[in-house]
Amino acid sequence: MTSRSRKPVGSREVRPDRGIPEATIARLPIYLRALTGLADRGVTSASSEELAGAAGVNSAKLRKDLSYLGTYGTRGVGYEVSYLRYQIAREIGLTQDWNVVIVGIGNLGLALAKYSGFASRGFCVAALIDTDPSRYGEKVAGLEITPLDQLDRVVAECSISIGVIATPANNAQNVCDRLVAAGVSSILNFAPIVLNVPEGVDVRKVDLSIELQILAYHEQRKANSVVDLEAGAL
Amino acid sequence: MTSRSRKPVGSREVRPDRGIPEATIARLPIYLRALTGLADRGVTSASSEELAGAAGVNSAKLRKDLSYLGTYGTRGVGYEVSYLRYQIAREIGLTQDWNVVIVGIGNLGLALAKYSGFASRGFCVAALIDTDPSRYGEKVAGLEITPLDQLDRVVAECSISIGVIATPANNAQNVCDRLVAAGVSSILNFAPIVLNVPEGVDVRKVDLSIELQILAYHEQRKANSVVDLEAGAL
DNA sequence: ACGATTTTGTTAACGCGTTCACAAACTCCT
């Protein structure tokens, strides 16, 4: 809680920056997407109820989330779509573009490299790294596949702060260490392994098998409860 | 807690099934992975501390999580790796295999279809669906790409209960409705959109852009705090 | 046999996130 004041655009004091709950942060991108969708359909204003509907949350939660950022709505009216969208984008840090390096150009890395959804949201895939010498120089989505040795150089040259690990599990920790050593401080990990990183480095993981397993658990429970019902009906 | 003594294999009463917290469910697959890793390294027994380390959580949480399943440890000793692994697998529902259909064979769908990590965890990609007629019949990972029209038939024939949506956002809700109509009751959604589903259908979402945006937020904050420190040093 | 040591299972405290409910603030209509 630095008591410093900040003046981003039109003199807002006490900077509501600090202390936004993690759960709220995780929802801001969803609100952003919902707002973009509304803007694309020509909607210029929306109530918390409408926005919440589009984002798949309840309106109280949405209002509370937004209240952490500041008071961007108007009572009795709602939120101006484009204004709120800008404020959320600014809060997340999307007023600048972020350069990303993808390490591991297998099936998944390839798909990520080709995915167009990143660019439209302010993320630019700036480099592709692999360890297989037979693939050095190969061009994917306009970028050359580069050896892992050159990670330091590439990260520095392209000002990369976000790394994506799409290698098999057995390489992931090594690649992670290299990324951290090169100065990357945010990592998105697709390898099914728990990464050890030093203080100050953020890791988010995406594990497809885990998601399927969670679904399987619920699926099994649904199946069991049907069995129970039938048994009970006897 | 229940003063019952232990009967590891036959005759389980009062079924400890109900009421496992969602947060715990989401960690069971991680424990499972950690146990598999230990087993592969020849470890036969592990304490909650060791297991927790391998899973990246603290030991109190691990013990509490496991206590929801039953009492599978031995005080003063720890957990038997293979026994606990089986119990967790059973709880999640991995004693059977699950058939999965992937809808949308673009970059991502292709990568998922080829990904070998599913099979090893009890998930079998049984069908590939796309809407592009020019791709019907194309073989990917030993499976033919099938038209969306045939979803009902395929789901029924292959006993598919889990669907993966890897289409662009604009098709996703339509595909989702079709999946539900065909009898699929668990969906893993990669499309950047909030899906509407009826009661009883579970949806989990994976949104790569959202993950990157969350990282960007923290990255921005780290950068800002550096700036603040420097400013404060003046 | 029994005390020392280890480690689980569980209870209680704590903290975070969600939801409710309502006053404050805005618009619109007469």
Add this chain to the structure above:
DNA sequence: AGGAGTTTGTGAACGCGTTAACAAAATCGT
């Protein structure tokens, strides 16, 4: 101008999940 109607922002209650702490239960050594 002022009352009726909306909708936000938020304080307070609630519930869930995490963590700490410890008694119960096992092993080991003597």
